[in-house]
Amino acid sequence: MIKSLRNQLVVALGLLVSMVGVLQGLSSYQLCRNGMSALLDLRMEQVALRMRDGFAEGIPAIPARGSQDARDIVLTVWKTDSDEPYRSTEPSLALPKTAPHGYSSATVNGEAWRIFTIRDSSTTIQVAQRLSVRHELEETAATRTLWPLIVLLPLVWIAVVLVVRRSLYQLNRLGSEVQAIDAGHLKPLQTVGVPTEIEPFILSINRMIERLAQSIDAERKFIADAAHELRTPLTALQLQADNLQRDIVPGNQERFRELRSGIARSGSLITQLLRLARADAPVNGTAVARVDLAAVVTAAVADVLPIALQRGIDIGAEKMVSAHVRAVEADVGMAVRNLVGNAVRYTPDGGTIDLHMRLHDRMVCVEVIDTGPGIAEELLPRVFDRFFRANPDIEGSGLGLSIVKAIVARYDGTVTLRNRVDGPSGIVAAVCFPVDDEEEANDPQPG
Ligand SMILES: Nc1ncnc2c1ncn2[C@@H]1O[C@H](COP(=O)(O)OP(=O)(O)O)[C@@H](O)[C@H]1O
Ligand SMILES: [Mg+2]
Structure with missing residues (x-):
């Protein structure tokens, strides 16, 4: 059973079109054969009628034996009073003189022939053609009618695939839109341009x-x-x-x-x-501004510097980049401060905390890397849950990372936590926001 609607449609439409095509091909093949046969008959009949008009005399009395092409028609004229042909284009061929008037078939010299006979009181005129030659001519003509079908069928399949894919593209697009719905993105789906069925x-x-x-x-x-x-x-x-x-x-x-x-x-x-x-809560548009992320990082470090100094923690911001994000400044500040706060809280005295900034794929990220104990891998997926605390010995609410997650969801950003893999234990916490690169975004437009 095919599950995909697209494959179902492609197979059904493709088979249907192929079936119609094949039936059409077979019938035109047969029609062409019949037509060709009728045409060949007509030619034999016309030749015979011409002979009656006195053209028989034009056939040499003693033609060279075997001089005639096998594909040609054979003419034989009999006189009623003689059993020998009066004239024949192929004397070695003994056509049955008594064949019925009109069309008939006979086997002569081991070959099947189609014969047309007309007779009057004095003369019998016979025109004959090998059946094998006729079949060959019929087949050649009929086969030619199949070419368009042979060329078109694969093209039709390709067209079916393209048409179905094009029609279902909308469904796929809607599917990914629906998939993107989560608590942070509860926006209604677009109905313009959507097929009426959907x-x-x-x-x-x-x-x-x-x-x-x-x-x-x-x-x-x-x-x-x-x-x-x-x-x-x-x-x-x-x-x-x-x-x-x-x-x-x-x-x-x-x-x-x-x-x-x-x-x-x-x-x-x-x-x-x-x-x-x-x-x-949804963002209040008026408070959104162009926020200098490097300044936010510097401020967050300055905030915790006294505690860090007191506990012998070496905290420093390196590899700063100049980048702006469109957001409420307090939100960005809280997201960065929560990550820095966790690093300070969970790093033992004398540890190290490094902050990096990184531009990547139109996103700007702040990474906070500490030398704390890290988090057991199996607990990592839960750290963003409300009230979840992987380390209950150290005081905390379990809400800090949930707040960061809610903040980044507001601005289509991301937040990730992973264990360090470069040697020492510790956490790499990263928060990313889309870069705002419109220089004039803050200036009111004139007019
Ligand atoms: N830098 C870190 N090093 C080790 N564990 C961390 C770190 N950051 C967060 N965690 C773990 O994730 C849990 C959730 O963090 P968070 O939501 O900020 O709550 P909390 O108020 O407990 O800090 C924490 O309880 C802690 O166990
Ligand atoms: Mg915290």
Whole structure:
């Protein structure tokens, strides 16, 4: 069974056209043979009639034996009173004088002949032609009618393949569009230029996309609202803890510190949740600008420099390239800072963190390479999941990379994490954005 619609159509149409072609070829072959045979008969009849008009005398009385070409017709004229032919173009051929009037067949000298006979009271005129010669002539003419078919059939197959492929190209294009739909790209599919048969599909997919977008938006709003609502009581809690500080007896100081750091952790978790909800929301066009990525990288390094120095981590940005991206500057900054932050957090004291910039395929990438422990290969695919933490010993929310992923989805960028393969353990985290190379993109157009 053929699964592909394209192959099904090609085979069905190709076979159909071939069948019609072959039938047409066979019938024109047969028609041509019959026509040729009728033509040869007509010629024999005309020659015989001419003989009756007195042309018989023109045949030499004693023709040279075997002088006649095998393909020629043989003429024989008999007189009623004699059993010997009166005149014959081939005297060695003993045609049956008694053959019936009109067309007949006979075997003479071991060969089959087609004979046309007319007789009157005094004369019998016979015109004969070898059947083998006639068949040869018929076949040659009929075979010629097959040539167009032989040449056209392969061309028709090619045309069928091209036509089917062309018609189904739209389906393939739609297929890849549908495949590209994910939570970050919930845009309705185009219906212009879509074949009418497919339009209902597109419309129902679009309705589904709309419902999906609504429910994702509702979820995002809920998270944002919840985080926002939680922030107020948490801030109050923090203030009260600050005020309580003086009243804590020395024996309880340690437990009180734990309480406060718990409150601080909850605070940063809520901040991360809010950031994630914001990164998931559609981009607000007005805040989009031309962002100098090298400047963002330098700022991110400067941010963590004090902590890195304190922990003896050698952090440096090399191989910077000048490239701009169109985005909300805070988004790009957060994406780079989250990767740098992870590198600092998971790299042991005295380690090294290198930042590289790279231009590739109209994308500009920032790579953050650390000398930390890396991540077990089987856990790598999950690091972008919300709340996933591969290393629970080290404090974190498990939301940092989810935020980066949501940010890059906004701008058709990518983020990848892989283990180093160049010797030391560690992670190569890379975030890429499409390059914005329109120099004047920022300037308002005059008029
Ligand atoms: N540079 C890194 N080296 C080792 N592990 C990392 C690195 N970056 C991320 N991870 C792992 O991926 C998990 C998810 O990262 P992330 O989403 O930023 O959350 P977290 O708040 O825990 O840092 C982390 O918990 C950590 O186990
Ligand atoms: Mg993190």
